[in-house]
Amino acid sequence: MTLFQRQHAIAVITLDHPPVNSLSHALRQRIVEAVAAAQADAQIKGIVLVGNDKAFSAGADVTEMGTPKQLALPILPEVLARLESCSKPVVAAIAGVALGGGLEVALSCHARVALEGARVGLPEISLGLIPGSGGTQRLPRLVGVATGLDMILSGQPRSARQLADSGLFERVVAVDLVDAACAVALQLADAAALPRTRDRALDADLVRSHVEAARAKLNARQRLQPAYAAVLDAVAATALPFDQGLAKERELFLGLVPSRQARALRYQFKVEREAVKLPASIQGQSRPVRTIAVIGAGTMGTGIAISAIDAGLRVVLLEQDAAALERGRQRVADHYNGRADAGKIKHAVAEASLARLQPTLEWSDLALADLVIEAVFEDLAVKQEVFRKVDAHARPGAVLATNTSYLDIDAVAAVVSRPQDLLGLHFFSPANVMKLLEVVRGAQTSADVLATGMELGRTLKKLPVLCGNAFGFIGNRIYNAYRRHCEFMLEDGAWPEDVDRALTGMGFAMGPFAVADLSGLDIAWRMRKAQAATRDPRERYVAILDQLCEQGRLGRKAGAGYYSYTDGKQSAASDETVRAIIEQASAARGIVRQPLTPEQIQRRALLAMVNEAALLLAEGVAQRASDIDVVLVQGYGFPRWEGGPVFWAQQQDRAQLEQDIKGLATVVGHGFRQGDLALLLG
Ligand code: NAI
Numbered sequence: 001m002t003l004f005q006r007q008h009a010i011a012v013i014t015l016d017h018p019p020v021n022s023l024s025h026a027l028r029q030r031i032v033e034a035v036a037a038a039q040a041d042a043q044i045k046g047i048v049l050v051g052n053d054k055a056f057s058a059g060a061d062v063t064e065m066g067t068p069k070q071l072a073l074p075i076l077p078e079v080l081a082r083l084e085s086c087s088k089p090v091v092a093a094i095a096g097v098a099l100g101g102g103l104e105v106a107l108s109c110h111a112r113v114a115l116e117g118a119r120v121g122l123p124e125i126s127l128g129l130i131p132g133s134g135g136t137q138r139l140p141r142l143v144g145v146a147t148g149l150d151m152i153l154s155g156q157p158r159s160a161r162q163l164a165d166s167g168l169f170e171r172v173v174a175v176d177l178v179d180a181a182c183a184v185a186l187q188l189a190d191a192a193a194l195p196r197t198r199d200r201a202l203d204a205d206l207v208r209s210h211v212e213a214a215r216a217k218l219n220a221r222q223r224l225q226p227a228y229a230a231v232l233d234a235v236a237a238t239a240l241p242f243d244q245g246l247a248k249e250r251e252l253f254l255g256l257v258p259s260r261q262a263r264a265l266r267y268q269f270k271v272e273r274e275a276v277k278l279p280a281s282i283q284g285q286s287r288p289v290r291t292i293a294v295i296g297a298g299t300m301g302t303g304i305a306i307s308a309i310d311a312g313l314r315v316v317l318l319e320q321d322a323a324a325l326e327r328g329r330q331r332v333a334d335h336y337n338g339r340a341d342a343g344k345i346k347h348a349v350a351e352a353s354l355a356r357l358q359p360t361l362e363w364s365d366l367a368l369a370d371l372v373i374e375a376v377f378e379d380l381a382v383k384q385e386v387f388r389k390v391d392a393h394a395r396p397g398a399v400l401a402t403n404t405s406y407l408d409i410d411a412v413a414a415v416v417s418r419p420q421d422l423l424g425l426h427f428f429s430p431a432n433v434m435k436l437l438e439v440v441r442g443a444q445t446s447a448d449v450l451a452t453g454m455e456l457g458r459t460l461k462k463l464p465v466l467c468g469n470a471f472g473f474i475g476n477r478i479y480n481a482y483r484r485h486c487e488f489m490l491e492d493g494a495w496p497e498d499v500d501r502a503l504t505g506m507g508f509a510m511g512p513f514a515v516a517d518l519s520g521l522d523i524a525w526r527m528r529k530a531q532a533a534t535r536d537p538r539e540r541y542v543a544i545l546d547q548l549c550e551q552g553r554l555g556r557k558a559g560a561g562y563y564s565y566t567d568g569k570q571s572a573a574s575d576e577t578v579r580a581i582i583e584q585a586s587a588a589r590g591i592v593r594q595p596l597t598p599e600q601i602q603r604r605a606l607l608a609m610v611n612e613a614a615l616l617l618a619e620g621v622a623q624r625a626s627d628i629d630v631v632l633v634q635g636y637g638f639p640r641w642e643g644g645p646v647f648w649a650q651q652q653d654r655a656q657l658e659q660d661i662k663g664l665a666t667v668v669g670h671g672f673r674q675g676d677l678a679l680l681l682g
Contacts, residue, residue, distance in 0.1 A: 003030070003033055003034035003037045003038075004034050004037065004038055004047075006043075006044075007048075007178070007182050008182070008186075009043060009044060009045040009046070009186065009189075010044070010045065010046050010047065010048055010182040010185050010186065011034070011037075011038035011041070011044045011046070011047045011048070012047075012048045012050060012178060012182070013031065013034040013035070013038070013047060013048065013049050013050070014050055014051070014052075015027060015031070015049065015050065015051045015052075015056070015057060016030075017061075018052065019052075019054060019055070020054060020055040020057070020058035020096075020097070021051045021052065021055050021056065021057040021058065021102065022057065022058055022059065022060060022061035022062070022063075023057060023059065023060055023061055023076060023079075023101045023102065023105070024061040024063075024064055024069070025061075025064065025069040025070075025072045027057075027061075028074050028075070028076065028079050029074060031049070031079055031082075031083075031105075032074050032078075032079055032082055035047060035082055035083065035086055035090070036082075038088065039086055039087060039088055044088065045088060045089075045185070045186060045189040046088050046089040046090070046091065046182070046185030046186060046188060046189045047086065047088055047089065047090045047091070047185065048090075048091050048092075048093050048178060048181040048182055048185055049083075049090060049091070049092050049093065049105070049106075049109065050092075050093040050095075050177070050178055050181065051093075051094070051095065051096060051098075051102075052095070052096065053095055053096055054095075054096040054097070055095075055096040055097045055098075055102070056092065056093070056094040056095065056096060056097065056098040056102055056105075056106065056118070057097075057098060057099075057101065057102030057105060058097050058099050058100070058102055059099045059100025059101040059102045059103075059123075060076075060100060060101050076101050076104065076105075076132075076133045077132075077133050077134070077246075077250075079105070080104060080105065080108035080133055080134055081108075083105070083108045083109055084108045084109075084110075084196055084197075084198065086110075087194075088189065089110045089111065089184075089185045089188035089189055089191075089194055090109045090110050090185075091109055091110065091111045091112070091113060091170070091181045091182075091184050091185045091188070092105065092106035092109040092111075092112045092113070092181075093113050093114075093177050093178055093180075093181035094106060094112060094113070094114040094115065094118045094120065094160065094177075095114070095115045095117075095118055095177055096118060096119070097118070097119045097120070097121075097157065098114075098118065098119075098120045099119075099120070099121050099122070099123055099157060100121075100122060100123055100124055100131065100135075101131075101133055103120050103121065103122055103135065103139075104122075104131060104133040104134055104135045104138070106120070107134065107135065107138035107139060107142065107197060108134065108138065108197070110188055110194045110195055110196065111170040111184050111185075111188060111195065112168060112169045112170060113169060113170055113171045113172075113173065113177065113180050113181040113184055114160035114169050114171075114172050114173075114177075115160065115172075115173060115174070115175075115177050116159070116160055116161045116164075116172055116173070116174055117159060117160070117161070118159065118160040119157040119158065119159055119160070120157055120158060120160065120163065120168070121151060121155065121156060121157030121158060122135045122136075122139065122151060122152050122155065123155040123156075123157070124152075124155065124227075125152065125153060125154075125155040125227050125228070125231065126155045126265065127262060127265045127266055127269065128225060128226075128227045128256060128259060128261045128262030128263075128264070128265040128266075128641060129227055129253060129256050129257065129262055130152070130227055130230050130231050130234050130249065130252055130253055130256065131152065131249070131253075132249065132250060132253030132254075134246055134249065135152065135249075136148075136152060136231065136234035136235050136237075136238070136245075136249045137198075137234070137237070137238055137242060137245045137246050137249055138197040138198070139151065139152065139168075140202065140207075140235055140238050141197050141198075141200040141202060141238060142166070142167050142168050142197055142200075143163070143166040143167050143168050144166070144167065145202065145206060145207050145210040145211070145235065145238065146210050147163075147166055148235065149210060149211070149214050149231070149232075149235055152231050152235065153214065153222075153228065153231055160172045170184050171184060198242040199242075202238050202239060204239035207235070207236060207238055207239040208236065208239065210235075211232050211235055211236045214232055215229070215232050220504070220505075221507055221509075221639070224261075224506070224507045224639070224641070225261050225641050226256060226259055226261060227256055227259075227261065227262070230252040230253075230255070230256055233248070233252055234248060234249045234252050234253075237249065260642075260651065261641040261642075263643075264640070264641050264642055264643030264644075264647055265640060265641055265643075267626075267629075267643050267647055268629070268630070268633060268640055268643060268644070271624075271626035271627075271629060271630055272463055272630055272634075274624065274626060274627075275463060275464075275465045275624070275626065275627045275630040276454060276457065276458060276463060276464055276465075277454075278447075278450060278451060278454055278466060279466070279623050279624075282447045282450055282451075282466075283447055284446065284447030284448040284449070284450055284451035284452075285448050285451060286448065286451040286452040286454070286455035287370065287397065287399060287448060287449075287451075287452045288370060289313065289370040289371045289399070289452060289455070289456055289459070290313060290314060290370055291313065291314040291315070291316065291368050291369050291370055291371075292308050292313055292314075292315055292316070292369055292370065292371045292372070292373060292456075293315070293316040293317075293318060293365070293366050293368065293369035293371070293372040293373070293394075294308075294315060294316070294317050294318070294373055294375060295318045295319075295366075295372065295373070295374045295375065295376060295386055295390070296318075296319065296374060296375040296376035296377075297317050297318075297319045297324060297325055297327065297328020297329070297331070297359070298324075298328070298375065298376075299429060299430075300375040300403055300427060300429060300431055301317065301328060301375040301376075302317075302328050302331045302332050302335075303427065303429065303430045303431025303432045303433075304373060304375060304403065304427055304431045304432075305317050305328075305332055305357060306332055306335055306336075306431070306432035307427075307431055307432040307460045307462075308460060309332070309353050309354075309356045309357060310353070310432065310460075310461075311459050311460045311461065312356075313356065313459070314356045314358065314368075315356060315357050315358065316358045316360055316365050316366065316368055316369055317329065317332075317357060317358065317359045317360065318360050318361070318362075318363065318365065318366065319359075319361060320361075320376075321361070322361060325359050325360075325361060326359075328359070329357070329359040332354070332357055333354055335432070336350035336353050336354055337350055363389050363392075363393045364393055365393075366390060366393040366394050366398075367393055367394065367395050369394065369395075369398055370398055370399065371398060371399040371400075371401060371452065371456065372390050372394050372398055372399070372400050372401065373401040373402070373403060373425055374386050374387065374390070374401070374402050374403060375403040375427075378404060378405060378406065378407065380407050380408075380411055380412070383402060383404065383407065383412050384411070384412060384414075384415045387400065387402075387412055387413075387415050387416050387422075388415050388416070390416070391415070391416040391417055391418065396418075397421070398421065399421055399422075399423070399449050399452050399453070400416065400418070400421050400422040400423075401422070401423055401424065401425040401453065402422070402423075402424055402425070403424075403425060403426060403427055404424060404426070405426060405472075405476060406471060406472055406476065406527075408469065408471075409422070409423065409424045409440050409441075409442040409445075409469040410442050410443050410444075410469060412442075413442050413443075413444060413445075419442065419443075419444040419445075420444050420445060420446040420449065421445075421446070421449055422442060422444075422445060422449070423439065423440055423441060423442060423445045423449050423450060423453050424438065424439070424440025424441075424442070424467075424469065424473070425437060425438075425439060425440070425453055425456070425457075426438035426439075426440060426467075426473060426475075427462075428475075428634075428635045434634070434635065435461070435462050435463045435634050436462065436463055436465065436475070436630075436631060436634035436635035437457040437460070437462040437463065437464045437465070438464075438465055438467045438473045438474060438475060438631070438635075439453040439454055439457060439464045439465065439466050439467065440467050440468070440469055440473055441466060441467070441468060441469060442469050443469070450466065454466070463630060463634050465627050465630055465631055466623055466627070467621055467622065468619065468620050468621035468622070470616075470619060470621045473621065474616060474621060474622050474627065474628055474631045475631045475632065475635045475636060477612060477616060477621065478609050478612050478613060478616070478628065478631070478632060478636075478645070479636055481608050481609065481611070481612035482512065482605055482608050482609050482612075483512050483516070484542070484608070485604060485605060485607075485608035485667075485668075486499050486512045486513070486605060487542035487544060487545070488540065488542060488604075488667055488668070489596055489601060489604060489605075490542065490544055490582050490585070491542055491544075491582070491585050491586050491589055491591055492586070492591060492593070492594065492596065492667075493586070493591075493593035493594040493595050493596055494595065494596045494601060495573065495574050495579065495582070496511075496513035496562040496563065496574045496578070496582075497511075497513075497563075497572065497573045497574060498595070498596065498598075498601065499511055499512065499513060499601055499605075500512065500513050500514050501598065502596075502597075502598035502599075502601035502602050502605075503601070503602065503605060505598055505602075506602050506639065506642065507639030507641065507642060508637050508638065508639060509637030510637055512605075513561075513562040513563070514562075514563070514570065515637075516545070516555065516561065516562060517555040517556045517561035517562055517563055517565075517570070518555065518556050519555070520554055520555045520556075520557055521545055521548055521549050521553070521554050521555045521561050522549060522554045522555070524545060525545060525546060525549040525554075528545070528546060536670065536671060538669075538670035538671070539669070539670050539671050540589075540668060540669040540670065542585060543585060544581055544582055544585050547581045547585075548561060548562065548578065548581065551577070553577075553578075556568070556570070562574055562578060563575075563578075603660070604667075606645055606648055606649075607657075607660050607661060607664055608664065609632070609645035610645050610646070610648070610649045610657075610661065610675075610677075610680065611661050611664055611674065611675045612675065613625065613628045613645055613646055613649075613675065613680060614675025614676050614677055614679050614680050615673060615675040616628065617675075617679040617680065618675065618676055618679060625646045625679065625680050626644075626646060626647075628644065628645065628646055629643060629644020629645065629646045629647055630644070632644050632645060646680050649677070649680050649681060650680070650681060654677075654681060657677065657681075658677055661674060661675070661677060662674065
């Protein structure tokens with residue numbers, strides 16, 4: 001194989017590891033060989049490194065991670081040293097993406113030329129790491145400390161167009177990338193000395209002030225993840241001589257690789273990819289979906305519509321009356337116009353998006369849809385009535401879906417003539433933002449229909465997770481167990497703010513009582529009343545929420561719930577009224593209140609989730625233990641860098657965990673079911 005193509009006096013080295021030129025051992029070796037050959041060739045004055053249209057290089061090869069190939073020579077830092085010390089100019093020609101190690105390759109070249117639409121970034125932070133091959137040292141030297149820090153801390157790629165004046169690129173071009181890169185290489189060949197990023201010195205005071213400003217701005221969740229502080233320490237080292245900075249970066253990087261947080265993030269990365277696949281036991285062909293119909297243009301219906309429109313689908317939006325339809329249509333229009341006004345999308349894109357929306361009051365329009373999804377009120381009779389009409393109008397072969405949060409899918413399917421075509425598609429609010437999608441399998445749902453649900457999830461750029469049809473599916477079932485246990489802790493001695501603070505203190509986006517106030521306590525109250533008749537009186541039932549509701553404390557919207565709200569701002573602690581209700585609840589159960597430490601609260605909350613996870617697996621509601629972690633992280637604010645409840649359980653001392661799970665029996669009392677931990681831990 002030829003190592004490079006000659007373009008006059010320039011050696012053009014094409015990275016050839018499709019699809020995205022991940023930096024496998026073979027590719028690293030080839031780069032080194034090709035550069036050596038070009039260097040030895042007297043006819044050659046300069047070198048251009050180029051990838052394909054999709055990628056210059058997307059970074060490390062995940063398939064080699066943890067294998068001997070990952071560390072086989074030449075390792076990436078060595079490749080970069082060869083590029084940087086090459087006596088002939090090396091120019092990176094970037095189309096598509098240059099991410100992580102891929103961008104680090106480009107940063108080690110003597111110059112970079114990019115197509116306008118190319119995207120570059122250092123996403124290591126999302127895996128709990130920092131760039132480990134000079135990214136933290138070279139990027140700030142080229143683009144400045146502020147931009148460099150911003151890019152490394154956010155992990156978000158930016159377009160070459162955005163970075164055109166940043167100092168990163170010698171040229172940003174619309175066409176003829178390789179020609180432009182060759183021209184730059186020739187120019188450099190005639191220069192007195194090659195520009196090397198390592199030779200640029202940064203002002204030490206400036207570095208310090210930017211780093212400290214960024215440190216002060218880290219939020220609580222970032223402070224819980226050691227990679228953020230490590231980025232700052234590494235960038236602070238750009239004030240040192242280059243090689244010392246590089247050594248510091250390497251040391252920080254290697255320290256992070258085995259950290260709990262980085263392991264959890266790698267785990268999430270892996271299990272998310274598994275979750276979206278149907279198990280081998282379900283072999284189905286997905287049906288094509290180009291047009292969907294959404295019934296109900298409320299909060300969820302409009303969110304689902306936006307999500308589908310964004311994915312290029314056509315959406316028929318059906319409502320029961322003209323006013324509700326117009327409100328829904330307006331909400332979708334406001335979304336797109338707002339984004340266009342804010343400069344996030346072009347006005348033409350907003351118009352084209354809205355053109356894919358067809359609001360209607362005619363049930364016969366359902367015949368246009370390949371998939372019909374219902375998002376009307378959460379009431380079985382209402383949903384059944386809707387599905388009778390859907391059955392009459394949807395075309396044969398159309399997939400029928402319900403967005404119910406709790407109702408029995410089979411009871412919904414019972415009213416249609418084609419129950420095999422019906423499934424649950426449980427979106428999360430806001431449906432155009434949240435990535436989780438629970439794909440719920442009814443008793444008669446066919447494999448093709450499940451495959452279509454999973455495929456639709458991927459089309460909408462969601463994370464579809466298969467669930468069995470049981471009350472609350474995966475997410476709400478675990479969340480209910482968790483929330484119930486948090487209520488026990490109120491009776492046992494904690495205040496709502498103790499529980500919330502302990503859980504946000506370990507990284508939950510919000511505590512359970514702040515969440516309850518935000519969503520409104522009346523939803524749970526209504527559900528509790530509906531269940532009252534069938535509830536076993538021996539069960540431990542915490543009546544605090546009911547009493548709050550009886551006093552009109554329905555949550556944030558009422559100005560009071562577990563907390564009180566002034567101008568929408570939550571009080572730091574619960575007030576006397578709430579404390580009196582809680583104290584009475586403790587007294588009624590004969591409990592002498594004992595304060596709980598944050599660690600006790602966290603552990604009890606997690607134990608409740610873990611036990612429920614084991615039950616869900618035993619019942620077949622979840623296919624894989626790891627699916628539960630994906631659901632909790634994506635839909636319920638569980639800290640991603642802790643991996644999820646199952647991952648957490650796997651990190652614990654097994655004997656202690658088993659004992660603590662057994663101990664839940666005394667807390668929960670009558671009706672406690674103990675899950676089999678072996679299902680989670682192997
Ligand atoms: P919503 O009250 O905002 O919207 C419901 C809409 O359905 C209303 O616009 C109503 O006019 C319309 N509707 C009612 N009956 C209808 C009928 N027979 N034909 C046509 N349209 C009809 O309710 P939301 O919050 O959007 O919830 C809808 C469904 O989504 C419920 O089943 C709910 O459990 C579920 N869900 C809600 C989530 C949330 O956070 N709000 C999250 C996940 C699921």
